[in-house]
Amino acid sequence: MTAYLVVLVLTPLWVFWLHWIAAHVGHYKNFKFPPLLVAAGAIILAYLLVGILAWQVYFRRLDSLADVVCAVIYGTLVFGGLAFSYFQCFGMTETARRIHILRALDANHIMTFDELRAEYGADTMLTVRLSRMVELNQLELRDGRYRVKKRLILRIGKAMAFWAKVLGFAERTGA
């Protein structure tokens, strides 16, 4: 089982390695996939890779089906947790407002409030987010109006709003 655990502990490295390959192939071939989708694709590929490695080092040696089922559920949960953490870290470099502001300050060393606002004010933030939602097929723009297209991020939003209530945060939009 130790080898299986090592394979699982290395999940962020497997994901990063495949993400690196996918990002560079995409750059070389001039593909225009949204970076978050490329990261998600790398996670799916890493899941397959970890599955193959797990079969080689552990699953095929198990005696009963119950052990295999347990090991697969266990591996999926550990892989999911660690891969999701990687995805969130990468997502922060792509979408987080605080990271964007820190990056702008790192690049320019010292900026006034107005200079920062000019580079990344509320208008820019909303424009970037609307474009991203359309790019990710979550919203569609038709006849000058935005409409919900796919419901994945909407469902995440509703789940987060529900969890915010459980934690005792004030009611939020759409909750």
Add this chain to the structure above:
Amino acid sequence: MKPYILLVGMSLFFVCLVLHVVAWHVRRPKRHATALLAIFLIPCAVFVLASKGLCPDLPWPDLFAIALLHVALSFAYIQIYPASQADSPSLKMIMLVDKAMPQGLTEAEIRAQFDPNDLFDARIHDLLGAGLVQRQGERLALTRSGESLIKPFLLLRKVLGLPAGKG
């Protein structure tokens, strides 16, 4: 794999999750990330050491497997937690559009629902409060902590060959 590993690992996570909910209702901490790390990691360490102390026959790989499952689930939760703690503009945007379905919303209608101060100025104040950014007269600059925090993110994008994110 012994089923108890899966069962105990998940139970440990859910116990910590309940502790977190109770703690947030009793007294919400100022430093959320530190408190979450403490709530999820300290019980896990205590559990592993206590289990080994009480049942010396328990093999280390089993205990490590339990801890790994707990840590993986905890990290995923801690990463997603900020989305429930603060309004994410993207989530808020898509929920506003959903409320207005089937006719949807124009860009101007969406913009009208956001307070520019909350979107931008509040984030600057968060960064100042967290000691990641400092005032130098009328100007803003990164602190040492801010520099240390941003470098790994910049490195990740550089290694992946990606330009800076759009935020």
